[in-house]
Amino acid sequence: MAGYGTDDGLTAYATANGLIMPAGGNITAARQRGSLFVDGVYGDRFSGRPTDGAAQDREWPRTGASDTYGNVITPDLVPARVEYAVYEAAIAEINNPGILSPVVIAAERVKREKVGPLETEFFEGADAAKDAIPSITAIDGLLRPLLVPVAGYGPAILVV
Secondary structure, X not given: OOXXXXXXXXXXXXHHOOOOOOOOOOHHHHHHHHHHHHHHHHHHHEOOEEOOHHHOOOOOOEEOEEOOOOOEEOOOOOOHHHXXXXXXXXXXXHHOOOOOOXXXXXXXXXXXXXXXXXXXXXXOOOOHHHHHOOOOHHHHHHXXXXXXXOOOOOOOOOOO
């Protein structure tokens, strides 16, 4: 399962955008984790469907995909925006290992508990795993033109 983009592309992207790439970081592994993050968090919101169906291990390339501007994305193309989003995720992972795959134990999430003068609060009914996914605004911005609306994401409009 190869990650999107290339190690050289990641390095060039970081340099061009003034982002920090610490020496000794495993660029290939970070790019792989970045690809898993982008596919896992955004995959169900990309238009179209994977070109090779269930045999395909990545969300891209896709058949029937287009952007929000109406541009058709050919079934053999991985948009540059996807690669750049992966680079952003990989750089976040290199600089803060594990940030893209947090481990959450719902029972340990605290909302409110009072012991003497100290008070802690426990969350109830929240989706602990979903709440733990990091929100990286640069990735959201890069991928926005490739995403289709899905119920439960973004603002809701109520018409009465």
